[in-house]
Amino acid sequence: GQNIDQPTEMTATEGAIVQINCTYQTSGFNGLFWYQQHAGEAPTFLSYNVLDGLEEKGRFSSFLSRSKGYSYLLLKELQMKDSASYLCAALYGQNFVFGPGTRLSVLP
């Protein structure tokens, strides 16, 4: 199988920085996506990495190391509205495999 691993829950303080890690199996890997999902809503796209390195998009950045099968999502200047689940998804061929999601709680 293509197991995707992420921490189940994380807690951080408003204004802080948080890093959410994701590991995946490298065989057949084509790219790595991050999605945000607020409770009761659909997942929405945050970022995409296919090459090694850091992709920055405003307060959110995503990093990929293909050789290590590792990615992280970095959230800066946390806001209360960032409280959500963050889903890591690896693309294998034409198949998106989602991780279990990391539930992030941002505290005042």
Next chain:
Amino acid sequence: DAGVIQSPRHEVTEMGQEVTLRCKPISGHNSLFWYRQTMMRGLELLIYFNNNVPIDDSGMPEDRFSAKMPNASFSTLKIQPSEPRDSAVYFCASSFSWTNEKLFFGSGTQLSVL
């Protein structure tokens, strides 16, 4: 664009009944995916289509589940007969192509089988 449209938003049915979920992808997208999300198993791919053709249905739990895409603007996921363990949120998603393109998700259908 209205985005991916799913109906109904909520469905409550009794065990043994037939359930049909509907999805309209974003116009111009040629790949369509059906996912199921539960607390225990997370987001699982059931089936995906490219240009209206089913490409991989290995995620469909069993013969009680079937999916069709008769044209580029409509797909259905049918469960017959439904069982309580089918209770979940079912998402439809579409993308411009089946590789390296982000998915756009519909609002989902919350299915409860009593």
